[in-house]
Amino acid sequence: MRYHAAKTFEEAASIAAKADGVTRFLAGGTDVLVQLRAGLVTPDDLIDLKHIDGVQDITRLDDGGWEIGVAVAGARLGAHEALCADWPGVVEGMELVGSTQVQGRATLTGNLCNGSPAADGVPGLVAAGAVAKIVGPDGMREIPIEEIPAGPGKTTLAKGELIAAVRLPARGAGGGDAYQRFIPRTEMDIAVAGCAINLRVEGDTITEARVAIGAVAPTIRLVPEAAELLVGSTLDAATADALAAAVSAAANPITDKRGTSEFRTEVVGVLARRVAQTAYDRAKGDRS
Amino acid sequence: MSKIHVTTTVNGDSVEFLADPRETLLDCLRDHLDLTGTKEGCGTGDCGACSVTLDGTLVCSCLVLGIEAEGREIGTIEGLAQGHELHPLQRKFIEHAALQCGFCTPGFLVAAKALLDKNPNPTETEVRYWLAGNLCRCTGYDKIVRAVMDAAEEMRKEAV
Ligand SMILES: Cc1cc2nc3c(=O)[nH]c(=O)nc-3n(C[C@H](O)[C@H](O)[C@H](O)COP(=O)(O)OP(=O)(O)OC[C@H]3O[C@@H](n4cnc5c(N)ncnc54)[C@H](O)[C@@H]3O)c2cc1C
Ligand code: FES
Numbered sequence: 001m002r003y004h005a006a007k008t009f010e011e012a013a014s015i016a017a018k019a020d021g022v023t024r025f026l027a028g029g030t031d032v033l034v035q036l037r038a039g040l041v042t043p044d045d046l047i048d049l050k051h052i053d054g055v056q057d058i059t060r061l062d063d064g065g066w067e068i069g070v071a072v073a074g075a076r077l078g079a080h081e082a083l084c085a086d087w088p089g090v091v092e093g094m095e096l097v098g099s100t101q102v103q104g105r106a107t108l109t110g111n112l113c114n115g116s117p118a119a120d121g122v123p124g125l126v127a128a129g130a131v132a133k134i135v136g137p138d139g140m141r142e143i144p145i146e147e148i149p150a151g152p153g154k155t156t157l158a159k160g161e162l163i164a165a166v167r168l169p170a171r172g173a174g175g176g177d178a179y180q181r182f183i184p185r186t187e188m189d190i191a192v193a194g195c196a197i198n199l200r201v202e203g204d205t206i207t208e209a210r211v212a213i214g215a216v217a218p219t220i221r222l223v224p225e226a227a228e229l230l231v232g233s234t235l236d237a238a239t240a241d242a243l244a245a246a247v248s249a250a251a252n253p254i255t256d257k258r259g260t261s262e263f264r265t266e267v268v269g270v271l272a273r274r275v276a277q278t279a280y281d282r283a284k285g286d287r288s
Numbered sequence: 289m290s291k292i293h294v295t296t297t298v299n300g301d302s303v304e305f306l307a308d309p310r311e312t313l314l315d316c317l318r319d320h321l322d323l324t325g326t327k328e329g330c331g332t333g334d335c336g337a338c339s340v341t342l343d344g345t346l347v348c349s350c351l352v353l354g355i356e357a358e359g360r361e362i363g364t365i366e367g368l369a370q371g372h373e374l375h376p377l378q379r380k381f382i383e384h385a386a387l388q389c390g391f392c393t394p395g396f397l398v399a400a401k402a403l404l405d406k407n408p409n410p411t412e413t414e415v416r417y418w419l420a421g422n423l424c425r426c427t428g429y430d431k432i433v434r435a436v437m438d439a440a441e442e443m444r445k446e447a448v
């Protein structure tokens with residue numbers, strides 16, 4: 001295994017583009033090292049991104065949005081008051097990842113690029129409409145987060161491409177988001193089902209919404225048909241029922257030791273109902 | 289495989305070692321620096337027996353590469369006591385019988401110290417969540433939580 005401490009994203013991209021064996025980027029290492037130790041993946045080239053300028057930064061952009069560096073650990077997101085005030089759902093998803101020790105290292109970008117359908121940090125990003133800034137041999141491009149997962153353990157990033165930052169849009173007035181997952185206990189487990197919702201209200205009426213689901217399909221995905229049901233409503237009981245049904249209908253889960261397909265399908269709908277309520281309350285100014 | 293020379297600070301002392309790039313910080317502490325207080329329970333981030341601080345942040349040393357320690361500051365269980373004087377957490381663990389086999393204990397102590405450094409007055413719930421990444425097969429956790437709460441109280445009194 002060759003270890004490279006890249007100093008720029010361009011250098012990291014060029015090492016990855018030239019490499020002919022197994023390549024991994026090293027952010028927090030909480031997936032990379034587990035896979036290395038288990039003998040699942042021993043990279044020929046391991047490219048550490050933590051020596052690149054700015055990767056530890058959480059920056060407020062001129063337009064009111066946020067840029068999150070690729071080495072920012074979960075605990076640092078949770079400690080950032082202004083970011084938590086704008087995007088509590090994004091932060092609470094990432095904060096569910098692992099223990100205190102894991103939170104000291106694990107990053108949002110690593111969570112995304114590891115490609116787990118159950119990644120807790122990703123549905124919140126997708127619901128928020130976040131984009132990834134990608135550097136590769138052909139220069140820089142930006143794509144929506146939901147276009148990155150390609151199936152368990154896979155992403156759409158091409159050889160030599162890596163993420164240079166994650167960008168969240170400006171929160172704007174009347175916005176709220178939330179994420180919840182179901183696990184059989186309260187800490188340290190992998191999501192059986194997860195749902196994130198981001199919406200905007202004017203008065204009591206929802207004017208915009210995005211719904212994302214996790215752990216119930218080969219990738220984390222947007223459910224636009226569920227979001228459409230929310231828009232124009234005041235989240236009355238009939239809308240909440242329709243939302244739960246639409247989200248369950250969009251689920252296509254597997255059965256494994258953590259839950260059956262039927263259970264996951266049902267639970268993701270229940271989560272959608274609860275998450276919508278929290279996002280709605282937050283949008284209306286409830287800070288909890 | 290060529291080894292990499294690493295210079296780092298452990299418990300305030302500057303140290304050097306040669307590491308294979310695949311070796312974890314845990315391996316390096318135990319095998320190259322003879323600091324065997326830090327334990328390997330799982331090697332996969334689940335048990336917390338390998339807890340250390342890296343530039344003040346609590347991490348699992350089994351999920352950090354040794355070569356990532358270059359130029360950083362590491363804190364291990366060996367740095368807790370001041371000479372022969374035990375840290376209040378260590379004393380309270382003994383008083384409350386918060387250990388049986390003791391394998392998990394260094395990890396719990398390092399993790400609990402990181403909590404009290406940040407939050408000198410945690411609630412029991414905060415202690416339990418903070419320590420959720422530390423597993424113990426012997427004690428049933430209750431005595432550990434009580435020892436941490438008691439140590440925190442004593443340290444608060446000493447601070448005034
Ligand atoms: C004990 C334990 C508990 C966990 N619990 C959870 C949980 O509850 N929920 C959950 O979702 N996950 C969990 N995880 C998994 C893991 O912690 C997360 O997926 C974490 O967010 C990964 O981030 P990282 O920075 O450590 O990634 P790394 O391990 O550094 O990298 C992960 C992958 O992303 C790629 N990568 C990293 N950065 C980039 C980049 N900038 N561009 C392109 N590719 C990149 C790497 O090549 C690698 O394939 C747990 C892990 C452990 C050890
Ligand atoms: S040995 Fe590191 S967490 Fe178990």
Ligand code: FES
Binds near residue numbers: 387388423424425426
């Ligand atoms: S005392 Fe034996 S594992 Fe905790």
